[in-house]
Amino acid sequence: MGSNSIVSNRWMSEKMNCLDLSPNSNSDNEEEEVHVLAVDDSLIDRKVIERLLKISSCKVTAVDSGWGALKLLGLLDDDEEDKSSSSSSSSSSSAGFEGLKVDLIITDYCMPGMTGYELLKKIKESSSFREIPVVIMSSENVMARIDRCLEEGAEEFIAKPVKLSDVKRLRDYYMATREIRSVQSSVNVNKRKLQESFDVSTSSSPSSISPSPSPSSASPPSLFSSSAPCSPSSLDSPTRRIKMTSFD
């Protein structure tokens, strides 16, 4: 019937609007969207992870190497690059504005040139980027490897092949901890401001007030398992963190 088809068409178009996950249409919600940097040397895996992330409403930038990732983030020193970059390479300390803003980094472990582990280390060593959660993917579930990554500060270790459920879980966990993280950083900012105002008001060096050694949290109380290798992410079911797929 005519009236039925009109109703169903409208319902369909509404549904289509909801399904439209292209970044262009999400300009209002850009702050809501998680921007993920995916690093993998395999084109196939890059395509798959890109699609997995897009379908989970994430913005994706895919790159094929650790060096590529560091370049994008704006983390490279001149002498560390293999090829000299013609663009103005920023000094590593003030790289924030020239680099890409990402919320989460997901990287393959086995890559030529720079492994995912080395990339993880470089990110955690950088003061401006160490807060970004890093997830490692690997087809080999070697316990020693997993432990090493977690010890270095990896957020999670996902066994390949990566599934939709893995990505959804990651995104949900990230969204859930996002608020905590923003509170954390605003606390840090306030602490810094407080400290500065104290420094200005008191002419002599502050004696009674012991300033915190560094604004960035030395011991993050958040859910990042950067120290203890065995502590599971509290919001995640620990058993699924290391997903062992059954290979026949």
Place this chain on the structure above:
Amino acid sequence: MLGWGVDRLRADMSRLLAILFHQGVLDEQFLQLQQLQDESSPNFVSEVVNIYFHESEKLLRNLRGLLLDREFSDYKKMGIHLNQFMGSSSSIGAKRVRNVCVAFRAASEQNNRAG
């Protein structure tokens, strides 16, 4: 008429896929790929499979080249190629290919050229 053809094709494809699953050629990861295909990316599966074939061809050529070399001893290089092949196969659900790679790699790790 066209509609009827499409249905027939779909039915054939389902049957073919069922056979492939049954024979262990494909595994559930292929299903994941299918889930990733939708209106915004309608050819995803065929795109990925095409890339896979393209890359596999290259890898197989490399492997063959290594093996044909009489003085072949670079098992490490072979291992690298195999890992790549294994990785991409498992990412798309090409179970049987992956399993062959596993066996291949085991033989290569023991420097077993005949294997």
